[in-house]
């Protein structure tokens with residue numbers, strides 16, 4: 261057997277470099293790069309290997325391990341999970357900084373290869389700097405924190421373990437069902453250890469996405485359910501995008517006259533003005549989609565996790581005789597809500613349903629009702645997103661200006677705060693990929709780092725990162741990376757001086773204004789200090805301006821678009837209003853007893869709403 265003597269780190273890098281993916285007839289490297297922050301746990305081993313391979317597998321330097329992992333995850337999402345990145349950290353704090361990002365990737369079913377350094381396999385110098393010593397179990401290290409948030413986890417304690425471990429890692433990362441974060445922990449001594457690896461381990465491999473076909477019996481049952489319906493509704497989730505099924509879904513819906521509602525991850529599957537698009541569904545849904553969901557007798561859920569924001573905590577589907585059909589590549593998701601499962605790739609499943617339905621179409625009255633309701637909703641969107649000339653505009657008015665500036669090709673990126681709800685309701689997406697929301701984990705601090713990853717995946721599209729003051733404060737350091745790497749972002753920072761959405765939620769639950777807006781938090785200065793976000797953004801390297809009002813914002817956005825470099829605009833907004841129209845209940849338990857009458861009243865509303873929850 262022909263072999264080559266390499267360190268574990270060198271073999272790992274060589275194996276990753278040999279992985280390719282076929283995309284639109286083109287062969288491209290599966291791994292677009294490796295994000296790295298070095299420390300003693302990876303600089304000598306992996307650092308040396310990455311340096312040698314830097315022409316084929318580029319290494320990128322970040323400022324925060326969580327941030328770099330966000331960038332990698334956003335890259336994979338924007339690539340429809342077809343291409344991805346790896347992230348390497350040192351042992352200890354650098355490693356556990358990536359745990360939050362691992363959880364984010366796990367929730368969103370997005371591939372990322374995490375390569376945290378680990379403490380010595382030999383244990384010779386223990387305890388090493390940054391080692392978490394577990395007196396009762398010497399096999400435990402800080403990296404065990406990744407176990408519950410990894411789809412595959414391993415620790416490579418001997419060189420030859422690398423081979424089965426990496427093969428499984430790549431399988432998970434490229435598997436439509438298992439897809440999620442993979443953590444391979446690399447003890448720092450093992451990284452540097454050499455072994456005679458078989459040459460076959462480094463043979464070029466080209467992968468194509470696996471597309472499971474539906475089972476014949478499941479398909480028959482789904483077709484029976486659909487043919488018997490008079491009020492069908494499709495819920496489009498992220499799986500539609502990952503399957504590349506957006507155009508197929510648009511055609512399917514049009515041919516069979518079925519209205520389509522979109523989840524956060526699914527938004528943009530159909531153009532906003534496609535005749536079948538009835539907007540978003542759920543807690544942050546359009547009045548049109550939610551009213552249709554209330555009546556629908558069959559809901560075809562395509563590629564969705566059916567998270568609580570989509571199902572309004574299982575209160576949005578109101579028809580007692582209604583039935584879900586779960587078209588999903590993962591059986592785990594396909595059976596949620598007691599659905600009739602149709603386990604398949606979304607595109608293949610839709611094609612099979614299309615063939616089986618023939619020229620069956622939903623009754624015209626139902627289609628007309630959907631369009632009428634959508635006309636009403638479109639007027640709501642127009643009104644909510646129009647400039648009202650306020651010095652402290654609403655989030656909706658700000659996003660209206662950004663949406664107009666973004667045009668058909670711009671991409672909006674966001675993750676947490678009041679914005680995701682407003683964006684889900686109101687943003688008009690012209691084509692797939694234009695709406696990039698991380699709303700599975702809704703992780704504050706994803707926005708800027710995520711925007712960077714999206715820009716790396718879509719260099720020709722203008723990226724509009726919309727971020728609240730709170731989320732910006734949580735993590736902003738990768739902005740400097742976007743400047744350094746000339747990956748231009750347009751950042752719009754909405755400063756409402758606090759956690760506006762949680763303040764509103766607190767209020768809705770009867771709580772006193774407390775610890776959310778900065779003015780309601782503990783401070784000991786005579787005057788509440790303000791944060792100069794424009795100065796901060798400028799310090800990180802962005803061309804920055806502060807504007808007042810939406811008209812000035814629109815002008816600034818034009819300057820931002822013509823800028824070759826990362827451009828940030830700070831605008832003060834009103835923390836209190838949000839779009840009242842549309843939306844649905846969200847299960848957030850209110851205290852059963854309280855001395856506050858507002859809480860008691862909110863509890864009564866809660867109990868009434870809870871009664872509508874489907875069990």
Ligand SMILES: Cc1ncc(C[n+]2csc(CCOP(=O)(O)OP(=O)(O)O)c2C)c(N)n1
Nearest residue numbers: 677678702704728729730731758759760761
């Ligand atoms: C990492 C993280 N911590 C806490 C939360 C809970 N949370 C959700 S939104 C939010 C406030 C966000 O503030 P900001 O970005 O200013 O947006 P706003 O609510 O003001 O629109 C908080 C604390 C979260 N989603 N993520």
Ligand SMILES: [Mg+2]
Nearest residue numbers: 728729758760
């Ligand atoms: Mg805020």
